[in-house]
Amino acid sequence: MGERGSGKALVMAKRDLGAFARHLAASYLVLAPIVEGGVTRFAVAGVDDIGGFGDRESVPAPSKRPLKEVFFPQEEVLLAFDAGGKVEVAAGAAAPADEVTRVAFGVRPCDARSLTLLDLVFDAADYKDPYYVGRRQGTAVVTFACTEPGVACFCTSVGGGPSDEAGSDLMLVEAGESYLVKPLSARGEGLLRGFDAVREAGDVELAAARDAEARAVGRVARDVPVDAAVEKLAGAFGDAVWEDLYRKCLGCAVCTYLCPTCHCFDIGDEATRAGGERVRNWDSCMFPLFTLHASGHNPRPSRKERFRQRIMHKFNYFVENNGRVACVGCGRCVENCPVNLDVRRVLETIAAL
Amino acid sequence: MGQATIRDAGANPYMPELATITQVTRETDANDVKTFRVEFRDPSTWERFRYMPGQFAEVSVFGVGEAPISITSSPTQQGYLEFSVKKMGQVTTALHYSSEGTVIGVRGPYGNTFPVADMQGKNIIFIGGGIGLAPLRSLINYVLSDEHRGEFGRVQIIYGARSSGDLVFKGELERWGARADIDQVVTIDRPEAGWSGRVGFVPAVLKEVAPRPEGAVAVTCGPPIMIKFVLSTLTELGFAPEQVVTTLEMRMKCGIGKCGRCNIGSKYVCRDGPVFTYRQLLEMPQEY
Amino acid sequence: MVTGDSRAEITQRLRDIARDLLERGEVDVFIGYEEGSLPLRTTPAFITRPDDVSRLTWGALCENNLATYLPKFEGRVGVVVKGCDVRALVNLIVEKQIARDQVKIVGVPCQGVIDRRKLAGAVGEGPPVRSVEETDGFIIVRGSGFEKTIPVQEMLSPACATCVHPVPVLYDLLAGDEARSRGACPREDAFAEVERFAGRNVEDRFAYFAREIERCIECYACRQACPLCYCPECFVDRQSPKWVGRWRDLSDKMVFHLGRVLHTAGRCADCGACRRACPAGIDLRLLSKQMEKDALEFFGHEPGTDLEAAPVLATYRREDPDDFIL
Ligand SMILES: Cc1cc2nc3c(=O)[nH]c(=O)nc-3n(C[C@H](O)[C@H](O)[C@H](O)COP(=O)(O)OP(=O)(O)OC[C@H]3O[C@@H](n4cnc5c(N)ncnc54)[C@H](O)[C@@H]3O)c2cc1C
Ligand code: SF4
Ligand code: SF4
Ligand code: SF4
Ligand code: SF4
Ligand code: FES
Numbered sequence: 015m016g017e018r019g020s021g022k023a024l025v026m027a028k029r030d031l032g033a034f035a036r037h038l039a040a041s042y043l044v045l046a047p048i049v050e051g052g053v054t055r056f057a058v059a060g061v062d063d064i065g066g067f068g069d070r071e072s073v074p075a076p077s078k079r080p081l082k083e084v085f086f087p088q089e090e091v092l093l094a095f096d097a098g099g100k101v102e103v104a105a106g107a108a109a110p111a112d113e114v115t116r117v118a119f120g121v122r123p124c125d126a127r128s129l130t131l132l133d134l135v136f137d138a139a140d141y142k143d144p145y146y147v148g149r150r151q152g153t154a155v156v157t158f159a160c161t162e163p164g165v166a167c168f169c170t171s172v173g174g175g176p177s178d179e180a181g182s183d184l185m186l187v188e189a190g191e192s193y194l195v196k197p198l199s200a201r202g203e204g205l206l207r208g209f210d211a212v213r214e215a216g217d218v219e220l221a222a223a224r225d226a227e228a229r230a231v232g233r234v235a236r237d238v239p240v241d242a243a244v245e246k247l248a249g250a251f252g253d254a255v256w257e258d259l260y261r262k263c264l265g266c267a268v269c270t271y272l273c274p275t276c277h278c279f280d281i282g283d284e285a286t287r288a289g290g291e292r293v294r295n296w297d298s299c300m301f302p303l304f305t306l307h308a309s310g311h312n313p314r315p316s317r318k319e320r321f322r323q324r325i326m327h328k329f330n331y332f333v334e335n336n337g338r339v340a341c342v343g344c345g346r347c348v349e350n351c352p353v354n355l356d357v358r359r360v361l362e363t364i365a366a367l
Numbered sequence: 368m369g370q371a372t373i374r375d376a377g378a379n380p381y382m383p384e385l386a387t388i389t390q391v392t393r394e395t396d397a398n399d400v401k402t403f404r405v406e407f408r409d410p411s412t413w414e415r416f417r418y419m420p421g422q423f424a425e426v427s428v429f430g431v432g433e434a435p436i437s438i439t440s441s442p443t444q445q446g447y448l449e450f451s452v453k454k455m456g457q458v459t460t461a462l463h464y465s466s467e468g469t470v471i472g473v474r475g476p477y478g479n480t481f482p483v484a485d486m487q488g489k490n491i492i493f494i495g496g497g498i499g500l501a502p503l504r505s506l507i508n509y510v511l512s513d514e515h516r517g518e519f520g521r522v523q524i525i526y527g528a529r530s531s532g533d534l535v536f537k538g539e540l541e542r543w544g545a546r547a548d549i550d551q552v553v554t555i556d557r558p559e560a561g562w563s564g565r566v567g568f569v570p571a572v573l574k575e576v577a578p579r580p581e582g583a584v585a586v587t588c589g590p591p592i593m594i595k596f597v598l599s600t601l602t603e604l605g606f607a608p609e610q611v612v613t614t615l616e617m618r619m620k621c622g623i624g625k626c627g628r629c630n631i632g633s634k635y636v637c638r639d640g641p642v643f644t645y646r647q648l649l650e651m652p653q654e655y
Numbered sequence: 656m657v658t659g660d661s662r663a664e665i666t667q668r669l670r671d672i673a674r675d676l677l678e679r680g681e682v683d684v685f686i687g688y689e690e691g692s693l694p695l696r697t698t699p700a701f702i703t704r705p706d707d708v709s710r711l712t713w714g715a716l717c718e719n720n721l722a723t724y725l726p727k728f729e730g731r732v733g734v735v736v737k738g739c740d741v742r743a744l745v746n747l748i749v750e751k752q753i754a755r756d757q758v759k760i761v762g763v764p765c766q767g768v769i770d771r772r773k774l775a776g777a778v779g780e781g782p783p784v785r786s787v788e789e790t791d792g793f794i795i796v797r798g799s800g801f802e803k804t805i806p807v808q809e810m811l812s813p814a815c816a817t818c819v820h821p822v823p824v825l826y827d828l829l830a831g832d833e834a835r836s837r838g839a840c841p842r843e844d845a846f847a848e849v850e851r852f853a854g855r856n857v858e859d860r861f862a863y864f865a866r867e868i869e870r871c872i873e874c875y876a877c878r879q880a881c882p883l884c885y886c887p888e889c890f891v892d893r894q895s896p897k898w899v900g901r902w903r904d905l906s907d908k909m910v911f912h913l914g915r916v917l918h919t920a921g922r923c924a925d926c927g928a929c930r931r932a933c934p935a936g937i938d939l940r941l942l943s944k945q946m947e948k949d950a951l952e953f954f955g956h957e958p959g960t961d962l963e964a965a966p967v968l969a970t971y972r973r974e975d976p977d978d979f980i981l
Contacts, residue, residue: 051870052772052936078934079872088872089903092381095429099385099470140638141380141623162782162799165693235785251632251652262699264723266876268934278627281381281620283432284901290430292381293901297628303892304628305618308455311591313617313631313655323630331633352880352932353719354691354698457894
């Protein structure tokens with residue numbers, strides 16, 4: 015989003031990361047991966063939480079819960095109404111943001127990239143979702159390049175990578191004892207204003223960062239034939255392969271709720287004493303209720319059709335409509351599926367059809 | 368298909384316009400279908416709310432929820448909108464309990480429109496079943512309006528319901544039937560005391576009536592099973608798939624291509640539909 | 656303690672049994688485990704051709720309860736079950752979700768299942784585990800620059816420690832030697848943990864559940880993984896009456912969790928499927944275990960151990976206590 019930054023790379027010492035976090039916290043609401051009961055999610059981080067990043071060996075691993083909830087929370091009130099028929103946009107929501115007030119800090123490149131996919135849906139040319147767009151405009155994204163990709167990662171197979179810049183405003187890359195600091199937009203540059211522990215990067219740091227990037231790319235365990243799968247999917251709707259692929263699926267919403275690019279939602283009303291609220295919740299195509307008509311007819315009656323929908327939507331329908339796959343290879347669905355139904359294996363199977 | 372006009376992209380698309388119910392008409396003997404005439408509380412809303420036959424709106428009962436409902440009135444009838452609603456679940460039941468004076472929410476118009484421009488100069492055959500006549504009615508009244516009647520050829524209406532008590536828009540059916548420029552056949556599934564009209568399922572009656580495909584367009588809406596047989600009968604009668612137009616239903620929430628639940632393949636019924644030609648249906652996955 | 660190459664032996668036994676059942680046409684599909692796609696995972700395998708039986712495997716990472724695939728199953732099926740898993744299957748037979756003669760129950764005398772969360776704790780933060788080797792009694796995990804050998808017994812699921820029936824109470828074929836199963840937990844000790852918890856004061860207990868349940872994201876993986884949660888329409892999905900609101904605050908989540916526990920009371924035998932499926936790592940066990948204890952104490956009912964016993968909450972006896980649950 016926004017203009018590109020000057021592109022000039024800077025560096026800061028690793029030990030100054032805490033100071034940088036404090037610098038941000040002085041002017042912005044900082045959201046960072048916070049561990050709650052063993053689950054990492056983006057939440058409002060206290061100065062202590064953020065400051066701590068500087069002391070650790072490296073920033074936290076990818077959050078279990080996806081970045082999307084910073085922009086598209088699991089539940090939110092869209093409208094409030096009173097018994098007299100007055101309807102108002104819920105307080106604080108959907109405000110167009112003229113300035114950046116929040117920073118998402120400690121983001122991973124796959125999550126940052128996911129925003130560019132969500133933009134295609136919520137910031138579309140025909141209808142804009144003001145709740146999402148408002149938060150997006152008001153939030154800068156500070157991303158850390160990955161050095162130690164997880165075992166389920168396959169970002170490099172879907173156009174991303176451990177130091178992919180898509181969706182980020184500022185990118186930090188480990189370079190020995192320093193971080194290479196890359197402003198990627200005017201907003202990213204704005205975050206550095208008044209922070210003087212950065213200087214221009216020298217050749218040594220640039221080389222170190224390049225090395226680290228190459229090493230990380232090499233550690234992405236799997237090359238998934240995504241393009242071949244996308245091609246095959248165009249004719250695979252009626253294929254018998256779905257019969258095999260879906261069988262162990264439990265039909266839960268782990269893969270869709272934790273996916274940073276899944277964006278399906280439900281809207282409904284809740285009555286309150288004063289009137290009521292119109293609430294939006296995440297929803298999942300893996301649930302039978304998702305498509306059930308009031309008449310009882312269900313166009314996707316079994317887990318097979320629902321599982322196929324998830325794969326087809328991400329790797330065929332979305333591509334047809336937007337020219338990109340709706341997956342950033344973050345591996346959350348792979349790691350958290352209760353039955354280890356691995357989307358990478360699914361794509362490999364389809365590519366081999 | 369006709370393209371919808373898009374509302375101001377800067378506005379909050381989830382914000383409904385307020386409208387007052389001004390008239391409630393009971394349509395069926397079982398009282399499971401009612402037609403609601405509504406007027407916008409703020410007349411300037413009409414500047415934003417320009418619709419064409421085939422489009423729908425998200426109608427809300429505040430505190431209960433929203434449901435997608437076809438606009439059954441024609442844009443040629445100015446100053447109000449009409450929705451015919453079958454009592455099915457939460458929202459539709461709450462609507463049925465609403466009386467004149469109740470304020471409801473309406474957002475839209477959404478979806479594409481019947482391909483009115485492509486229909487110019489052609490004969491039009493309307494084939495409806497049950498409440499499926501609701502979306503067709505908008506186009507029928509548009510075609511029959513004084514402003515537009517000259518743009519289209521002959522009009523044929525084949526309409527059926529389970530019993531005479533389940534026929535909707537009975538007053539209008541009488542008026543249409545009486546017009547010289549319309550051939551109308553109304554049928555019910557089973558014989559009934561006092562019924563002098565046609566008896567038989569819509570697809571069977573369609574076969575008997577056998578409209579000619581030359582220079583014609585067929586427009587159909589009804590229960591899924593009826594649509595299925597109507598499509599094959601029309602093919603038998605020589606209608607090419609692009610001469611047949613229908614309107615589809617999928618569970619919907621947002622109406623604006625975001626919530627993701629109305630896909631059929633890569634198509635969003637709320638945005639790319641609900642109106643599709645049979646040709647388009649043949650190219651889509653059979654998942655509706 | 657297990658000795659010898661029992662993992663490999665059991666694997667071989669399972670393959671032989673599966674081949675035999677498929678070849679003789681006694682089952683249409685055989686459900687077991689195969690290697691997963693991640694270092695610490697196995698995954699359910701649906702085998703239909705005798706040639707594919709070599710995919711089957713066995714080990715301490717075979718965590719899923721495969722009985723969850725059986726309600727309303729069409730056709731004849733062979734299924735691998737551990738001691739806890741089969742108790743869910745017994746319930747399914749009693750509740751007429753699957754006919755006894757439709758299913759060939761292939762039991763494994765259980766040596767315990769690894770708790771991946773516990774293992775992750777033992778490995779510690781830092782670079783991820785990239786490969787795992789399971790030897791009898793030990794699990795060796797490796798990643799960039801580290802290797803750790805960890806005794807399996809220390810990494811077992813909490814349910815294993817209190818398991819009273821490690822050898823399946825019902826089976827058609829047993830893939831292994833009963834004597835090699837882990838020792839059964841004496842029944843008196845099985846509820847030590849819930850008793851300890853019940854001893855804490857009410858505020859404490861509420862705070863504990865609140866903290867756990869707060870994290871729930873309503874993904875319903877717990878419900879979907881549970882063999883006993885087979886209702887065509889779950890109460891939380893009902894629109895009228897509506898049990899769970901859209902705000903999804905703690906009270907809504909509580910309604911789901913308490914409802915779930917009550918619906919499985921007297922049926923749940925602590926297979927741990929729900930707890931393992933939960934991406935939020937919520938303690939789904941404690942309340943269920945309390946129900947198991949109540950079923951035993953108040954009704955003398957031990958869930959899933961008797962094909963003839965009617966479900967406790969679906970029967971009434973004059974001597975039933977009336978202070979149960981409510
Ligand atoms: C484009 C379009 C036009 C329609 N036009 C009409 C019409 O003119 N008259 C009429 O009576 N009905 C029409 N329907 C069907 C109508 O939308 C459903 O009967 C209605 O949504 C049921 O809502 P409920 O709250 O009463 O039912 P519930 O069972 O309580 O449904 C809950 C919610 O699910 C969704 N939903 C359930 N069933 C459907 C469905 N079949 N289609 C879409 N969404 C559904 C709605 O958002 C609804 O609020 C139309 C549907 C579509 C898609
Ligand atoms: S997480 Fe796994 S089991 Fe659950 S719906 Fe997704 S693929 Fe199926
Ligand atoms: S589909 Fe899986 S790997 Fe791809 S973005 Fe979603 S959660 Fe990540
Ligand atoms: S409630 Fe949990 S432990 Fe009990 S039977 Fe169901 S999945 Fe197993
Ligand atoms: S699996 Fe966990 S997060 Fe999902 S619904 Fe169950 S308790 Fe909640
Ligand atoms: S109704 Fe939401 S995408 Fe069509």
